[in-house]
Amino acid sequence: MSEARGEPGSGTGAGARFFCTAGRGLERFLMREVRARLAATEVEYISGKVFFTTCSDLNMLKKLKSAERLFLLIKKQFPLISSVSKGKLFNEMQRLINEDPGSWLNAISIWKNLLELDAKKEKLSQRDDNQVKRKVGENEIIIAKKLKIEQMQKIEENRDCQLEKQIEEETLEQRDVTTKSENFQEEFQNDIEKAIDTHNQKDLTFRVSCRCSGTIRKAFTAQELGKVIGIAIMKHFGWKADLRNPKLEIFIHLNDVYSVVGIPVFRVPLASRAYIKTAGLRSTIAWAMASLADIKAGAFVLDPMCGLGTILLEAAKEWPDVYYVGADVSDSQLLGTWDNLKAAGLEDKIELLKVSVIARCVLWPMLYTARFMKLPGCPFGKSEGNVESDGNCHCLQKVLILLFLTFHLGKSLS
Amino acid sequence: MRLLTHNFLKCNEENCTGGYPLQIKLDDTSSENVKILEQDFNKEFVKNVLSKVDYDVLYNTAKQFGISLLFSYTSQHLEDEGFLNSIHHALFKIHIMEGSLICPQCHVSFPIKDGTLIYIYIYIYIYIYIYF
Numbered sequence: 001m002s003e004a005r006g007e008p009g010s011g012t013g014a015g016a017r018f019f020c021t022a023g024r025g026l027e028r029f030l031m032r033e034v035r036a037r038l039a040a041t042e043v044e045y046i047s048g049k050v051f052f053t054t055c056s057d058l059n060m061l062k063k064l065k066s067a068e069r070l071f072l073l074i075k076k077q078f079p080l081i082s083s084v085s086k087g088k089l090f091n092e093m094q095r096l097i098n099e100d101p102g103s104w105l106n107a108i109s110i111w112k113n114l115l116e117l118d119a120k121k122e123k124l125s126q127r128d129d130n131q132v133k134r135k136v137g138e139n140e141i142i143i144a145k146k147l148k149i150e151q152m153q154k155i156e157e158n159r160d161c162q163l164e165k166q167i168e169e170e171t172l173e174q175r176d177v178t179t180k181s182e183n184f185q186e187e188f189q190n191d192i193e194k195a196i197d198t199h200n201q202k203d204l205t206f207r208v209s210c211r212c213s214g215t216i217r218k219a220f221t222a223q224e225l226g227k228v229i230g231i232a233i234m235k236h237f238g239w240k241a242d243l244r245n246p247k248l249e250i251f252i253h254l255n256d257v258y259s260v261v262g263i264p265v266f267r268v269p270l271a272s273r274a275y276i277k278t279a280g281l282r283s284t285i286a287w288a289m290a291s292l293a294d295i296k297a298g299a300f301v302l303d304p305m306c307g308l309g310t311i312l313l314e315a316a317k318e319w320p321d322v323y324y325v326g327a328d329v330s331d332s333q334l335l336g337t338w339d340n341l342k343a344a345g346l347e348d349k350i351e352l353l354k355v356s357v358i359a360r361c362v363l364w365p366m367l368y369t370a371r372f373m374k375l376p377g378c379p380f381g382k383s384e385g386n387v388e389s390d391g392n393c394h395c396l397q398k399v400l401i402l403l404f405l406t407f408h409l410g411k412s413l414s
Numbered sequence: 415m416r417l418l419t420h421n422f423l424k425c426n427e428e429n430c431t432g433g434y435p436l437q438i439k440l441d442d443t444s445s446e447n448v449k450i451l452e453q454d455f456n457k458e459f460v461k462n463v464l465s466k467v468d469y470d471v472l473y474n475t476a477k478q479f480g481i482s483l484l485f486s487y488t489s490q491h492l493e494d495e496g497f498l499n500s501i502h503h504a505l506f507k508i509h510i511m512e513g514s515l516i517c518p519q520c521h522v523s524f525p526i527k528d529g530t531l532i533y534i535y536i537y538i539y540i541y542i543y544i545y546f
Contacts, residue, residue: 297458297462298458298459298462302536304538321456321458321459323418325419327533327536348451348452348453348454348506351415351418351419352529352530353419353532353533354530354531354532354533355532355535355536356534356535356536357535357537357538358536358537358538359537359538359539360537360538360539360540361539361541362539362540362542363542363544
């Protein structure tokens with residue numbers, strides 16, 4: 001478990017403060033998930049972002065399923081007023097950076113701690129995992145790579161780029177699935193190298209990604225603002241800017257409601273999953289939909305229009321002891337699903353059928369007001385349900401499904 | 415297609431009543447029409463599934479594949495690993511690759527090609543509750 005150092009500006013005691021970006025409508029799912037999976041406290045959300053405090057390590061953070069990207073929070077404050085002159089605005093932004101260097105350095109040290117802890121665990125577990133899971137040939141390549149990486153950690157920064165190219169070449173020769181999961185691991189390893197290599201704070205290279213929306217966007221471009229911030233950081237902390245391959249990336253989002261500064265924890269967004277080969281529906285939405293079905297162990301779950309099977313894949317990873325059946329009318333989609341299942345190793349859990357779907361609507365008058373039904377914030381209402389229904393009906397949700405279905409089925413049934 | 419799926423399928427032609435269970439007819443012309451694939455055995459899962467399947471249908475179908483299950487079982491058998499293993503084998507491990515399912519009433523056939531069943535219609539019933 002990682003801990004935050006007790007420096008001024010951390011403000012949260014035993015945990016670190018993070019925030020996640022999430023698609024509109026998925027914030028409620030993300031809040032629920034963060035409380036359940038990471039035992040997070042001080043959870044709050046603004047449109048598109050969820051802020052929380054947790055002590056979890058990188059492994060648990062990697063498992064978040066409804067978030068797009070994860071960041072360490074440096075600063076969150078009131079929005080910058082864009083109606084003033086340029087000079088005043090730039091001063092405001094410089095104040096953002098200069099005001100509280102403690103919080104910057106604190107966040108960077110937390111980030112390094114997280115990555116170092118993860119590196120140690122990876123080394124320990126992968127030596128065992130490799131022998132059990134993978135075949136001998138790939139085993140050797142992986143061990144050789146790991147040795148190379150360990151050697152590289154002792155050599156200067158310049159050689160890092162070359163190593164990455166070598167690793168990329170090698171991974172191209174391997175199979176798709178292992179390539180993808182290894183690429184993610186390479187990204188993590190590269191992050192770790194870079195974190196460990198910065199013994200001296202002055203060696204840190206950085207890049208600023210600035211996003212603007214709302215009124216500030218009309219007045220200034222994101223590039224302008226990014227430049228101003230970059231210069232202010234260089235002056236204040238003495239780091240160098242590197243646009244191609246920075247060690248540290250700083251993410252700033254300015255809009256009418258807030259100004260947020262953070263460090264992305266992973267280079268790869270959480271929404272791209274290692275186990276989904278070809279994505280159909282966005283993985284975060286697929287997970288959110290699967291979570292709405294309230295799947296319990298021993299249930300049967302049918303997805304009558306599964307497409308590439310994204311919802312079933314997400315569900316099968318999260319709730320494994322369940323019998324899943326996927327169905328689709330199109331052969332090519334079913335072939336795609338089969339490929340995806342093989343790539344994820346889940347062919348024994350999910351059965352595929354080729355079907356055409358007819359929806360019949362039954363109007364059922366209820367003569368008494370039943371319990372209060374919460375309307376889920378799920379943006380798409382695709383039909384999906386348990387074969388063994390338990391009589392619980394989310395009325396408004398089903399109405400949305402009906403509306404969507406009449407539209408969807410009218411188009412695709414031939 | 416597994417026998418577990420077969421247990422839940424009935425003929426969905428209009429005006430066909432009693433089209434359950436569908437008869438399995440294996441395709442003798444192809445070389446590998448039944449495959450046995452390994453699957454991890456999960457005791458609780460098998461017990462859960464067993465409570466939901468129609469056991470007589472399962473018994474008859476398994477007989478067709480040369481697997482003799484117990485004719486009926488009691489709650490004592492639910493604790494017996496051997497019994498659960500045989501159920502697991504029958505339900506999950508047998509995959510029908512080539513063949514067809516034929517309705518006993520109207521004789522409509524649903525082909526199984528390359529392990530995937532082509533089943534003409536699935537009906538989804540959407541219940542809209544109106545609150546007064």
